[in-house]
Amino acid sequence: MILNHNYERYVGEAVASALAQEPDEYELAEVVIVDDGSTDASPALYEEFRNVRIVNQRHQGFAATLTRAVREASGDWFAPLDADDSFVPSKLRTVAPHLRDPDLLFIQHAEHVIDADGRAFAEGSHPGGSTSTLLVRTSAARDLLPVTNELLFHVLADLGHGVRLPDLLTRYRVHAESMTDRRTPGVFSKYLAGVYEDVATRLTDLAAQPPRWATPDQLLGLSRSYRLQADQKRRLAATQRRTARTDHTRTEASA
Numbered sequence: 472m473i474l475n476h477n478y479e480r481y482v483g484e485a486v487a488s489a490l491a492q493e494p495d496e497y498e499l500a501e502v503v504i505v506d507d508g509s510t511d512a513s514p515a516l517y518e519e520f521r522n523v524r525i526v527n528q529r530h531q532g533f534a535a536t537l538t539r540a541v542r543e544a545s546g547d548w549f550a551p552l553d554a555d556d557s558f559v560p561s562k563l564r565t566v567a568p569h570l571r572d573p574d575l576l577f578i579q580h581a582e583h584v585i586d587a588d589g590r591a592f593a594e595g596s597h598p599g600g601s602t603s604t605l606l607v608r609t610s611a612a613r614d615l616l617p618v619t620n621e622l623l624f625h626v627l628a629d630l631g632h633g634v635r636l637p638d639l640l641t642r643y644r645v646h647a648e649s650m651t652d653r654r655t656p657g658v659f660s661k662y663l664a665g666v667y668e669d670v671a672t673r674l675t676d677l678a679a680q681p682p683r684w685a686t687p688d689q690l691l692g693l694s695r696s697y698r699l700q701a702d703q704k705r706r707l708a709a710t711q712r713r714t715a716r717t718d719h720t721r722t723e724a725s726a
Contacts, residue, residue: 472540474602475554476507476530480587481644483516486523488557488642495564496571500546504554507536513554534619537602541612549609551621555644556603559583562640566606569634576611576684577624577633580604580640587646596639600625603641614682619669626674629693630685656715660708667701670694 473489475482482504489502502523506513508530517525526543528536541549548570552558562580569578582604584593599605602621611632615623627633674694678687 472544472549473502473504473552473554474507474533474536474540475504475509475513476536477509477511477513478554478648479509479511479513479516481556482513482554483519484557485552485554486517486520488560489552490520490522491560492558492563493560495567497563497567498546499563503540503543503545505536505540505543507531507533534617537621538617541607541609541616541618544609544612547609548606549612550606551602552641553602555646555648557642557644558603559640559642565638565640566636569636570606575632575634576608577627578606578636579625579628579633580636580638582641582643583639585642585644587644589642589644592645596637597643598635599641599643601643603643611682611684614684615673615677618673620666622666623670623673626670626693627684629696630689632684657708657710657712660704660711664701664704664708667697667704671697671701 473482473485475485478485486502486504492499503526504517504523505526505528506517507528517523526539528539537551540551550563566578566580569575579599581596582599582601583591584597586592605621605624607624607627611627612624615626618624625633628635671694674690674697677685678690678694681687681690
């Protein structure tokens with residue numbers, strides 16, 4: 472499930488990587504692009520690929536696009552891919568043995584971090600956790616709808632239904648057009664605070680009618696944990712903003 476909004480520079484690579492998965496004992500149900508109202512050349516690029524289903528919607532943002540992708544998924548497992556990232560050819564073959572585990576609901580794997588031009592951006596590997604490094608059992612993903620961020624899927628692992636693999640199976644791209652601002656001090660931490668708060672609220676709501684994989688007490692306890700993390704991120708954001716202002720003042724004074 473490829474999520475795209477105006478990533479004409481990268482979406483072709485993303486689609487090609489999904490179609491070029493090495494065969495093994497798994498069935499690739501389909502490759503789907505959920506286009507969130509792109510106004511660039513993305514739709515024309517889609518025409519270059521066969522056997523890809525296109526789902527178009529007016530621009531609604533990431534949360535609505537991710538929710539739509541879960542609803543459109545036709546396979547037993549849902550493998551989201553942000554259009555500026557790509558899968559390595561061995562991804563599905565590597566995770567295939569885990570897909571057959573009936574008790575497993577969530578898989579996370581490590582990632583290569585690259586820049587806008589595909590060059591290594593960070594040394595070594597990164598444990599992943601972002602959209603393109605996850606696979607979620609579709610039925611469990613639908614239990615969590617609506618979602619505002621991929622972090623909500625991580626609650627499945629928090630409750631003991633997931634596995635985290637060291638294999639580097641995604642090329643995660645860091646670039647100036649990324650959805651989240653990681654440069655301005657405090658902005659990303661504030662964003663994460665909102666995400667954690669959303670997860671906490673969703674877990675509280677779920678506790679009223681829990682899915683089969685969790686009890687009300689588990690969901691409420693996890694909700695409290697995410698709310699604490701939201702508070703920590705808000706404090707961190709405030710600290711980062713203060714530090715940036717202090718550094719700016721010192722720079723002006725020494726100029």
